[in-house]
Amino acid sequence: MTEVITPETGPSLRRIRKLRIVVVDSPDEKEHNRVHSFAQDEVRIGSGSEADVVLSDGAVSREHVAIRLLPDGFLLTDLSSTNGTFVGHLRVREAVLAEETLVRVGKTALRLIPLAETVEHEVSPRASFGRMLGASAAMRETFALLERVAASDLTVLVEGETGTGKELAAEGLHEASGRAGEFVAVNCGAIPRELLESELMGHEKGAFTGAVRERKGAFLAADRGTLFLDEVGELPLDMQAKLLRALERREVKAVGSDRSVSVDVRVVAATNRSLAKEVKAGRFRQDLYYRLAVVTVKIPPLRTRLEDLRLLVDAIWEELARRRKASALPPPEKLDATAMSMLMRYDFRGNVRELRNIVERWAVLGTTVGPGETSPLAPASTREPESAEGDRGASGPFSDLLELPYHEAKDALNERFERAFTETILDKSGGNVSKAARDAGIDRRHLQRMMVRFGVRSTGGT
Numbered sequence: 001m002t003e004v005i006t007p008e009t010g011p012s013l014r015r016i017r018k019l020r021i022v023v024v025d026s027p028d029e030k031e032h033n034r035v036h037s038f039a040q041d042e043v044r045i046g047s048g049s050e051a052d053v054v055l056s057d058g059a060v061s062r063e064h065v066a067i068r069l070l071p072d073g074f075l076l077t078d079l080s081s082t083n084g085t086f087v088g089h090l091r092v093r094e095a096v097l098a099e100e101t102l103v104r105v106g107k108t109a110l111r112l113i114p115l116a117e118t119v120e121h122e123v124s125p126r127a128s129f130g131r132m133l134g135a136s137a138a139m140r141e142t143f144a145l146l147e148r149v150a151a152s153d154l155t156v157l158v159e160g161e162t163g164t165g166k167e168l169a170a171e172g173l174h175e176a177s178g179r180a181g182e183f184v185a186v187n188c189g190a191i192p193r194e195l196l197e198s199e200l201m202g203h204e205k206g207a208f209t210g211a212v213r214e215r216k217g218a219f220l221a222a223d224r225g226t227l228f229l230d231e232v233g234e235l236p237l238d239m240q241a242k243l244l245r246a247l248e249r250r251e252v253k254a255v256g257s258d259r260s261v262s263v264d265v266r267v268v269a270a271t272n273r274s275l276a277k278e279v280k281a282g283r284f285r286q287d288l289y290y291r292l293a294v295v296t297v298k299i300p301p302l303r304t305r306l307e308d309l310r311l312l313v314d315a316i317w318e319e320l321a322r323r324r325k326a327s328a329l330p331p332p333e334k335l336d337a338t339a340m341s342m343l344m345r346y347d348f349r350g351n352v353r354e355l356r357n358i359v360e361r362w363a364v365l366g367t368t369v370g371p372g373e374t375s376p377l378a379p380a381s382t383r384e385p386e387s388a389e390g391d392r393g394a395s396g397p398f399s400d401l402l403e404l405p406y407h408e409a410k411d412a413l414n415e416r417f418e419r420a421f422t423e424t425i426l427d428k429s430g431g432n433v434s435k436a437a438r439d440a441g442i443d444r445r446h447l448q449r450m451m452v453r454f455g456v457r458s459t460g461g462t
Contacts, residue, residue, distance in 0.1 A: 012144075014123045014137045018115040019043060019067065019074060021053055024102065025109040028056040039119040041138050041304040043067045045105065046079075049277055059083050059106030067112065068304060073098040074114055081105070122148075130172025132165050133315055136305040142169075142297060149295050150176035155247070157232075157292045158270040160299030163353030166270035167230060169299060173268055174226035181225025181264075186218045189231035190446035196239050197255055201246070204256035219252045222265045232269040232292065233278055234443075237285065244288045267292070302348040302355060309343055312352060316359045323412060332363035353453075419454045422447070431458045 021036040021043070036053050045053040048062030055064075061081040068075040074097045078085040085092055086104040100113045124143035127135040134140065149156060150173050158166045167185060174183040191199050198208075202217025218227055235243065246252050247267060251260040269292045278284035302308070313335055321331035335343075339362065348354050421440070425447075429436035433451070437444040451458065 012123050012125060013120045014141050015118040015120055016040065017069065018117045018119065019069075020113040020115055021045075022111040022113065023055075023108065024111050025107075026055065026057060027059075027107050031056060031108075041069050041300055044079075045110070049281070050274060053110075055105070055108050057106040057108045060108060061106075064105050065103075067097075070096065072096070074112070076101075076103065076112070127311065130168060130175055132168045132172060133311055134305060134308045135311055136300075136308045138300040138305045139308060142299060145295070145297055146173060147176070149173070149297075151178060153266050155266070155292055155294045156268045157275065157294075157296045158268060158299065159274070159296060160270075160272065161301050161351055162272050163351035164299040164301060165352055166272075166299055167228060169297060170226065170228040170268040170270065174228075174266075177226065177266065179225050179266060181223055182221060183226050183228065184218050184222035185228040185230060187230045187446065189234035190443050192441055192443060193236055193239075195441070196235070197242060200239075200243065201252045202254035204254055208255065215254075217252065217254060219246060219263050219265055220261065223263050224265075226266045226268060229267065229269040231271060233271040233273040233275055233284060237283075240285045240288050244285065244291060247288075247291050302351045306344055309340065309355070312355060313340070313343070313359055316356050317363075320360065320363055335359070335362065357453075418450055419456075422450045422454055422456050426451075426456060426458060433458050 016039045018037060018039045021038070023031045023034045026032055038052065040052075043052045044063060044066050045051055045055065045060075046062050046064040047055055047057060047060045051063065059082075061079070061083070063079045064081040065085045066077045066079055068077065076085070076087075076092065076095045076097055078093050083106050087095055087101060097112055097114060100111065103110045103112055121141045122144040123137055123140040124147055125140075126143060126147075127133065127140065129143040129146050132139070132143070134143070146169060156170075156173060158169050160166050170185070171183060186199060188196070197203075198215060198217065200218050202215050202220055205214045229243075246263075249260070250264070251262045253260045275284055275289050275293065279286045279289050302312075317332065317334060324331055343355070343358070350357070425436040425440045426433070429439060433447060434444055437447045440447070450456070
């Protein structure tokens, strides 16, 4: 079970019950009797490389089954697998496990053993860190670790699924660090490979075709501040070596220069992959992994902390209300109990980012459109509504944003730009995603992620 010990009864600690998983039978003889032990909110089992327990069984789906920690045991949930999850002769969708149980997935038999042993983690008394929100024990455990390392210069690796708020964690670390420099974010997966070194280290004028002026790069821009390397797992191996050298020597050399420049930069890296598994697969340098993972912070997925939904929904609603007020519009209707009940049953593959999109869509369309449903009107739901007069006023096109807090205004403006940019470059390319990415100078996968985020569909080739 999981238990939070409050200051009134003892230290602010969280106790997490351990779970042992033993592979009893498998088509792969090397997996026989393999033992896995966990003390975490959720364990995912499947054939995909991102699973916590990876099975070499062709009859097992990439994401086959999840085991989630409950106060009274463990919840076993089949993740719509192709061949099902069986307890005895029964195919189950969900089952609560309170004692040792034999489970079959595909052609593999697993013994799930809830242990009496627990591990303890410190939890924060606060329900926020920077712009991150969460009153659940899982999030307050994350906040406690972030609070402890914020004032240090330790390099931090933030791991978590897409949409969990890894950049918000990095921003919060910077704001709480007291560092005098800037917070500079670089999305390593959105930059074409040939431009990565220039983006990070800078370049001299004339260093390569198109280098018409000197560029100082992200490291120098973040001097005395924090450099956030998002999607660091996307870095190619040659760039990983150059990043390692910069971190070890605390200096950078611009492309086309023979001179190194010292920098004082605190690095926070983020990934939605398991870098430890990437190291084993030979796709990520082990020495760089150890350099980045001095402290590893894991952001829990929203599905494991649904008790935070009301807090998050209210915060999103308040932000929407402020944005609508700035546009002289009435606030949206608050979500009722039926809408909240729908959300509580939803899996949130896109985590808090997806929750935000759902709430914003519902604010415009109403809750008749379910959280997982698509609608031809859905892309419009995140656009800022026009005023009744259609005139933003004499202050210019951003006047409606000037009434908002800085971060909200910045996010809203950035979202408008990214949506318009995505739609425009796809229109110019005739809907050809690959051509649009090349013309825009961004990675194709990054463009595809923006298309998914804004509900933009391709009408041409890929």
